[in-house]
Amino acid sequence: FRIMAGKVxxxxxxxxxVLINNFEKRGWIQVAENEDWNFYWMSxxxxxxxxxxxxxxxxxDDQIVNHFPNHYELTRKDLMVKNIKRYxxxxxxxGSPLAEKDENxxxxxxxxxxxxxxxxxxxxxxxEEFRKNPSSTWIMKPCGKAQGKxxxxxxxxxxxxxxxxxxxxxxxxxQSSKEAYVISLYINNPLLIGGKKFDLRLYVLVSTYRxxxxxxxxxxxxxxCTVKYTPSTSELDNMFVHLTNVAIxxxxxxxxxxxGGKWTVxxxxxxxxxxxxxxVTSKLFDEIHWxxxxxxxxxxxxxxxxxxxxxxxxxxxxxxxxxxxxxxEVNASxxxxxxxxxxxxxxxxxxxxxxxxxxPNGEIPDCKWNKSPPKEVLGNYExxxxxxxxxxxxxxxxxxxxxxxxxxxxxxxxxxxxxxVLTTWK
Amino acid sequence: xxxxxxxxxxTIARIVQRLKGSSLHSQLERQARVSLHKPExxxxxxxxxxxxFLKTSGWEKKLQNAVYSELxxxxxxxxxxxxxxxxxxxxxxxxxxxxxxxKRILKxxxxxxTELSIPLAQKRPVSEQKELLNKWNEMGTDEPDLSLFxxxxxPKDFLEVLMNLRNPNYENGEHPSFRNHLxxxxxxxxxxxxxxxKEDFSELGLNIGQLGIDDSAQVPPEFFENEHxxxxxxxxxxxxxxxxxxxxxxxxPTALRADLWALILNISxxxxxxxxxxxxxxxxxxxxLLVDSLIYKDVKLTASNDDYYFVFEDYLYQVLLCFSRDxxxxxxxxxxxxxxxxxxxxxxxxxxxxxxxxxxNGVIPFHGFSMYVAPLCFLYHEPSKLYQIFREMYVxxxxxxxxxxxxxSGIVSLCLLFETLLQTHxxxxxxxxxxxxxxxxxxxxxxxxxAFSGYLATDQLLLLWDRILGYNSLEILAVLxxxxxxxRAVNLMEVxxxxxxxxxLADLSTLKVMPLLQIFLFATVT
Numbered sequence: 001f002r003i004m005a006g007k008v009x010x011x012x013x014x015x016x017x018v019l020i021n022n023f024e025k026r027g028w029i030q031v032a033e034n035e036d037w038n039f040y041w042m043s044x045x046x047x048x049x050x051x052x053x054x055x056x057x058x059x060x061d062d063q064i065v066n067h068f069p070n071h072y073e074l075t076r077k078d079l080m081v082k083n084i085k086r087y088x089x090x091x092x093x094x095g096s097p098l099a100e101k102d103e104n105x106x107x108x109x110x111x112x113x114x115x116x117x118x119x120x121x122x123x124x125x126x127x128e129e130f131r132k133n134p135s136s137t138w139i140m141k142p143c144g145k146a147q148g149k150x151x152x153x154x155x156x157x158x159x160x161x162x163x164x165x166x167x168x169x170x171x172x173x174x175q176s177s178k179e180a181y182v183i184s185l186y187i188n189n190p191l192l193i194g195g196k197k198f199d200l201r202l203y204v205l206v207s208t209y210r211x212x213x214x215x216x217x218x219x220x221x222x223x224x225c226t227v228k229y230t231p232s233t234s235e236l237d238n239m240f241v242h243l244t245n246v247a248i249x250x251x252x253x254x255x256x257x258x259x260g261g262k263w264t265v266x267x268x269x270x271x272x273x274x275x276x277x278x279x280v281t282s283k284l285f286d287e288i289h290w291x292x293x294x295x296x297x298x299x300x301x302x303x304x305x306x307x308x309x310x311x312x313x314x315x316x317x318x319x320x321x322x323x324x325x326x327x328x329e330v331n332a333s334x335x336x337x338x339x340x341x342x343x344x345x346x347x348x349x350x351x352x353x354x355x356x357x358x359x360p361n362g363e364i365p366d367c368k369w370n371k372s373p374p375k376e377v378l379g380n381y382e383x384x385x386x387x388x389x390x391x392x393x394x395x396x397x398x399x400x401x402x403x404x405x406x407x408x409x410x411x412x413x414x415x416x417x418x419x420x421v422l423t424t425w426k
Numbered sequence: 427x428x429x430x431x432x433x434x435x436x437t438i439a440r441i442v443q444r445l446k447g448s449s450l451h452s453q454l455e456r457q458a459r460v461s462l463h464k465p466e467x468x469x470x471x472x473x474x475x476x477x478x479f480l481k482t483s484g485w486e487k488k489l490q491n492a493v494y495s496e497l498x499x500x501x502x503x504x505x506x507x508x509x510x511x512x513x514x515x516x517x518x519x520x521x522x523x524x525x526x527x528x529k530r531i532l533k534x535x536x537x538x539x540t541e542l543s544i545p546l547a548q549k550r551p552v553s554e555q556k557e558l559l560n561k562w563n564e565m566g567t568d569e570p571d572l573s574l575f576x577x578x579x580x581p582k583d584f585l586e587v588l589m590n591l592r593n594p595n596y597e598n599g600e601h602p603s604f605r606n607h608l609x610x611x612x613x614x615x616x617x618x619x620x621x622x623x624k625e626d627f628s629e630l631g632l633n634i635g636q637l638g639i640d641d642s643a644q645v646p647p648e649f650f651e652n653e654h655x656x657x658x659x660x661x662x663x664x665x666x667x668x669x670x671x672x673x674x675x676x677x678x679p680t681a682l683r684a685d686l687w688a689l690i691l692n693i694s695x696x697x698x699x700x701x702x703x704x705x706x707x708x709x710x711x712x713x714x715l716l717v718d719s720l721i722y723k724d725v726k727l728t729a730s731n732d733d734y735y736f737v738f739e740d741y742l743y744q745v746l747l748c749f750s751r752d753x754x755x756x757x758x759x760x761x762x763x764x765x766x767x768x769x770x771x772x773x774x775x776x777x778x779x780x781x782x783x784x785x786x787n788g789v790i791p792f793h794g795f796s797m798y799v800a801p802l803c804f805l806y807h808e809p810s811k812l813y814q815i816f817r818e819m820y821v822x823x824x825x826x827x828x829x830x831x832x833x834x835s836g837i838v839s840l841c842l843l844f845e846t847l848l849q850t851h852x853x854x855x856x857x858x859x860x861x862x863x864x865x866x867x868x869x870x871x872x873x874x875x876x877a878f879s880g881y882l883a884t885d886q887l888l889l890l891w892d893r894i895l896g897y898n899s900l901e902i903l904a905v906l907x908x909x910x911x912x913x914r915a916v917n918l919m920e921v922x923x924x925x926x927x928x929x930x931l932a933d934l935s936t937l938k939v940m941p942l943l944q945i946f947l948f949a950t951v952t
Contacts, residue, residue, distance in 0.1 A: 194737040194803065195563055224737060259733045267734060270680060270885050274805045278681040342733065 012041040016336040018347040026362040059308040069304045075332040077182045081116040087298035112291040116184040119163040137186040191319040198224040200317040207371045209303040211387035222263040260340040293385045307367045310358040353379030491667035495692040515763035524830040532767045566739035572723045577793035581875045609845030610867045617843040629675040637677025638889040638940030658682045675896035684805040691818040695811045703810035706748035717785045721746045738803035755787035758821035763831035797879040835900040843904040864924040870907040886939045909946035
């Protein structure tokens with residue numbers, strides 16, 4: 001009976017082959033939750049228990065988990081919006097040029113989340129906004145659900161009467177946070193390709209929030225709606241037209257199991273460069289990186305930067321027909337199910353590269369390490385933002401390297417070949 | 427032989443005749459008339475002044491581009507006494523073979539038609555017309571029952587025909603001689619060897635910058651890429667077709683490619699072109715053709731399942747259905763070895779007055795045809811422009827890939843070129859594959875027939891098609907096919923069956939086209 005003392009012991013409560021194959025290929029040993037483990041890839045329910053005050057769970061130095069305790073500050077739709085709004089106000093208060101507004105009062109650099117309200121809390125504010133533009137469409141999303149569940153579109157106030165606090169006929173009691181909804185302005189001018197609507201799924205790995213160190217996976221993908229996009233009101237109920245979640249598209253008639261309605265980000269880039277030009281395409285991708293970093297900065301102050309944690313987020317972004325990216329939501333548990341063969345390969349490699357960064361050398365971790373992996377292990381990840389490096393570059397790194405500014409020094413930009421920029425914004 | 431002067435004057439006469447009726451001619455006339463109001467035009471020197479005006483306003487350049495386009499597309503006339511068939515195809519046995527092949531295709535189409543009791547063409551009832559018009563932008567969501575339709579032919583059927591081509595004047599005999607070819611193609615066409623190819627494709631040489639090689643992430647853009655882009659922008663500003671054609675031999679920057687190809691193909695998407703496309707669209711709405719179902723089936727079988735092109739499914743219908751009805755395509759049959767199939771109005775079989783070309787454009791689509799259009803969707807998102815670019819690409823290049831001719835860019839020559847290159851420069855590999863019953867052409871044929879569409883990653887495919895346009899020749903397809911075999915030679919030497927060889931060459935999506943071509947042409951010891 002060989003002693004396996006030096007091997008990483010792993011647990012997971014997510015039975016997915018892309019995970020398990022990765023653990024096994026490293027020679028790690030599977031153990032049960034109540035045993036001594038080094039690495040636990042947990043679902044979001046489990047992380048809640050691990051860090052909850054009642055259980056008093058204490059992680060030791062050689063234990064790593066794949067979620068931050070209060071990741072929901074970023075991954076719950078209502079909290080994400082709240083944190084971004086707070087962040088913007090703070091920047092405005094300190095007079096930061098990032099918080100600059102245009103003549104209509106819109107943030108120039110920080111307007112990347114569609115107008116959103118919490119329901120029922122902000123119902124009246126919402127109504128005020130709704131009335132400014134009564135022909136607009138809004139999308140209702142339950143705060144706590146994923147995979148497109150419970151989402152619906154409205155274009156009439158009557159459709160959300162239930163959430164009106166003042167409604168006398170409503171028998172709604174103050175909802176627990178599980179029943180809360182957010183309502184966002186629906187982007188009804190999405191960029192269409194081949195007449196089809198799509199969204200972008202990008203993977204972002206955060207190893208520490210303070211200082212912020214995050215990586216972007218180069219191989220993101222576009223998810224296309226199988227049905228032709230039409231902004232017409234009669235199609236509002238047809239979720240196949242509007243939602244790009246694979247879980248929903250999979251049940252549409254036109255779902256294809258070879259390509260799964262997915263395109264690589266490099267296809268997107270080739271298409272946009274060919275049809276729109278290089279500058280606007282580069283600007284778009286720069287903006288996408290920008291908004292991801294800003295969203296992380298927004299939640300960094302409130303995140304429990306527990307050193308036992310890392311997290312791989314699934315960012316959902318929609319591009320409108322003016323080539324402006326909008327952050328729709330961030331997922332703490334991006335799906336590890338594979339809908340096609342290509343998909344399986346991508347997710348397998350994603351986990352592989354993630355583990356290489358989070359658990360250096362595949363050896364028993366020490367959570368006190370500096371979380372600075374060497375370049376060679378990044379695989380398909382690229383450094384998106386490294387706060388430590390940015391600060392060591394000196395305070396004279398000016399703000400001209402912000403996107404949307406065509407003049408000025410580009411700083412440490414990597415070649416324009418689909419790579420995210422090593423940003424040096426502060 | 428024809429003396430150069432009369433050859434030139436024949437060419438000039440032909441070009442003048444073709445351009446006389448074109449819209450460019452009327453535009454030039456209009457411009458000339460308009461210029462009369464200008465102060466710099468004086469009565470005494472009217473002719474000279476108008477010529478100068480047309481030069482400075484860019485109209486002379488447009489005329490030059492049109493002339494250049496004609497020169498590219500039409501072959502030089504062989505001899506004033508030569509019958510028109512010679513412009514189509516000078517070799518009689520090739521003409522005969524193409525004729526037989528066409529008869530077979532048409533027979534197959536007619537029998538499908540009879541079996542399914544569907545007419546070749548019929549007018550749509552008004553309600554159906556309305557429905558189609560509504561669905562025009564999303565025909566991909568239609569799910570017609572296509573199970574009974576089969577493609578009229580697939581590339582491998584065509585290969586069988588080519589394998590059986592023989593020149594009756596040439597005694598192949600049982601005596602093996604050095605001229606006996608060990609490949610599948612057994613006709614003695616002249617094909618180039620590597621020294622000749624090196625000369626023809628000199629811009630792909632090792633010490634000349636290329637997109638697809640010298641723009642990779644490791645190479646600083648100052649070395650080549652930036653300057654190349656600058657030159658490309660200048661070429662576009664000058665609107666010079668000939669310069670563009672020369673330029674793209676080193677590859678197109680992605681942002682400039684759409685415009686450069688349009689310039690080379692002389693496509694400007696004028697209002698009358700858009701109108702023409704709309705007219706074709708209304709033809710589609712009004713009449714239903716049997717070939718429409720073949721097109722649907724082809725798209726569903728090929729592009730809809732393709733990782734890169736599934737997004738553009740609807741555009742493919744919009745292009746191909748219109749293409750079938752475009753009688754302007756019939757023009758290309760003057761220089762193609764093919765002849766458009768004819769059909770007769772019901773009940774009037776054999777009566778010439780009731781003969782029509784079927785389909786109206788004379789082109790019966792085969793399995794994979796839609797893949798000619800698919801890559802273009804990455805460049806053009808406006809349907810009428812996409813249509814025109816495709817049509818021009820077809821009548822310049824793609825038609826040669828599925829018709830039997832002796833033309834150096836015809837599929838027969840490409841196959842022979844491929845086999846010869848392989849046999850000459852990788853003899854061990856060639857013999858090995860032949861021994862195990864895996865004739866290389868059986869694998870590479872489908873690549874060449876489709877101009878590699880659907881086999882290469884799109885960005886690589888576009889770099890390849892840059893060179894097709896740049897050199898106005900399809901020979902590069904054969905060279906690439908040979909280069910792919912050379913690249914995978916080590917693995918191929920280990921296989922022991924055709925199936926295993928197919929497996930080694932099944933996935934070309936990771937290949938980088940330009941390094942392969944460069945190494946094969948310029949860095950292989952011959």
